[in-house]
Amino acid sequence: MRSIGSAVRAAIGDRRSVQATVDPVPDDLRMDGKVCLVTGANSGLGKAVAIDLARRGGHVLMACRGGHPHAGVEVRRASGSDEVRMLKVDLADLSSVHRLCDGLRREVPRIDVAVLNAGLMPRRASRSAQGYELMFAVHFLANRVLVDRLLGDGLLRPSRMPGETPRIVVVSSETHRTADAIDFDRLGTFAPYRFRDGLKFYGESKLAQCTYVCELSRRLNPLPADAGGAPRFAVHALCPGPIDSGIARQAPLLLKPLLACVMKAFFASPAQAAVPVVYLCCSEAAGERTGIYLHMMSEKEVSGTAGDARTGALLWSKSAAMVAKHAP
Numbered sequence: 001m002r003s004i005g006s007a008v009r010a011a012i013g014d015r016r017s018v019q020a021t022v023d024p025v026p027d028d029l030r031m032d033g034k035v036c037l038v039t040g041a042n043s044g045l046g047k048a049v050a051i052d053l054a055r056r057g058g059h060v061l062m063a064c065r066g067g068h069p070h071a072g073v074e075v076r077r078a079s080g081s082d083e084v085r086m087l088k089v090d091l092a093d094l095s096s097v098h099r100l101c102d103g104l105r106r107e108v109p110r111i112d113v114a115v116l117n118a119g120l121m122p123r124r125a126s127r128s129a130q131g132y133e134l135m136f137a138v139h140f141l142a143n144r145v146l147v148d149r150l151l152g153d154g155l156l157r158p159s160r161m162p163g164e165t166p167r168i169v170v171v172s173s174e175t176h177r178t179a180d181a182i183d184f185d186r187l188g189t190f191a192p193y194r195f196r197d198g199l200k201f202y203g204e205s206k207l208a209q210c211t212y213v214c215e216l217s218r219r220l221n222p223l224p225a226d227a228g229g230a231p232r233f234a235v236h237a238l239c240p241g242p243i244d245s246g247i248a249r250q251a252p253l254l255l256k257p258l259l260a261c262v263m264k265a266f267f268a269s270p271a272q273a274a275v276p277v278v279y280l281c282c283s284e285a286a287g288e289r290t291g292i293y294l295h296m297m298s299e300k301e302v303s304g305t306a307g308d309a310r311t312g313a314l315l316w317s318k319s320a321a322m323v324a325k326h327a328p
Contacts (some may be wrong), residue, residue: 018241020297024275025282032057035111036281037104039063039091039146040118042071045171045243048270049115049277054079056282061108063087063100063118091118091142093129094326101149111155112164113281116143117171121202125193130326132188135198135205140212141188143170144319145326147216158232165287167234168216169280174239174295176210177303179203182311187318208315210293210302213237215312217291231290236280237302238294242267 036053040046041062054060054075060083062072072086087103090096104111120138128137147168150156156166182204193201217235244267276294280286293302305311 018296018298021299022276022279022283022285022294022297024297025279029282030057031113031282034058034113035061035108036113036115037061037063037111038115038117039089041075042066044270045240045273045277046115046117047071047075048274049117049281050075050084051078052271052274052278053113053115053281054081054084057081057083058113059083059085061085061087061104061111063089065090065118090129091138092134094137094142094145094323095129095328097142097145098149098328101146101153104150104155105153108155110157111150111166113167113169114147114150114156115169115171115277115281116146117277118142119171121198123195123198125191125201127190131190132322133190133201133205135201136188136208139172139205140208141319141322143209144212145323148323151220156233162230163284163287165230165232165234167236167281167287168213169277170209170213170235170237171277172210172213172237172239173202173206175199175203176206176306179207179305181305182208182211182315184314184318187315188322207303207306210237210306211308211312211315212319214291214302214307215309215316218309218312219316221290230288234280234287234290236286236290236292236294238276238280238292239296240268240273240276241296243273244269 031053036058038046038050038053038060041050042064050060050062060075062075062084064071064086066088069086072084076082076084087100089100118138120135122134126134128134130137132141159165213235220233220235221231276297279297280292280294286292293300301307
């Protein structure tokens, strides 16, 4: 899947062939009082997830670039809930992530569910505020900083109550399987590319993301799965499948109309794509385990590279130095 055309063909094939192995959570399953942070919640998948969690009684914090107050109004209206709050964050700037966390530490007692959804695919190579390749910064490094802060500030903390295990749900992609092995000598280094080569860098950023999720699950839950009892933290990832959303908004002008038509005809709506995200956020089964990876509603293993403990440990240590370098 190194080209847009092959990626679209694969996505359409997935929609037709992937068989569900888990069932959607029922509409009447409640999240009353649960504090749910959703990044990239102003549109597309993130907005659909925010609506669903708010409709179930969750207190939803929508963390978006620019704040997008109209999106909060739309989520309140669609969910019928007033427990929706907009927060401003630019995940391409680690300083902005720290400012978001400073505000959360002052104003929020805890976070029960963190949905790390924000994603992008730029038209051409771009640098983050700290000089990293933009997708690497947004899909991986910003999430690392955010989770580190939520844990360090005590907002994400284990619960002793049955069924109250905090959850971290990361929206990733099957493109992590086609990426080259992580080049630790050039981790996050900016390199020029155009839109037609963007999928290669997108896959690399998603491989780093999936590898991080696996390592995070291991570090937060050091006891083996057969030790009994719920995990301290339920850390999951998923590929929601092809979505008719705004991720291709940076496509070249000549290509954008064609992509828009194909996506509308063959891809899932954001509400449909939100079903596996909501499963990992809400289902009892997902709260009793850690390390689940879903491709749409089918549970499977991540790639061998993403699941490798030695690769995960190396990524952890290398990125820890990046995080420390840009700490306030």
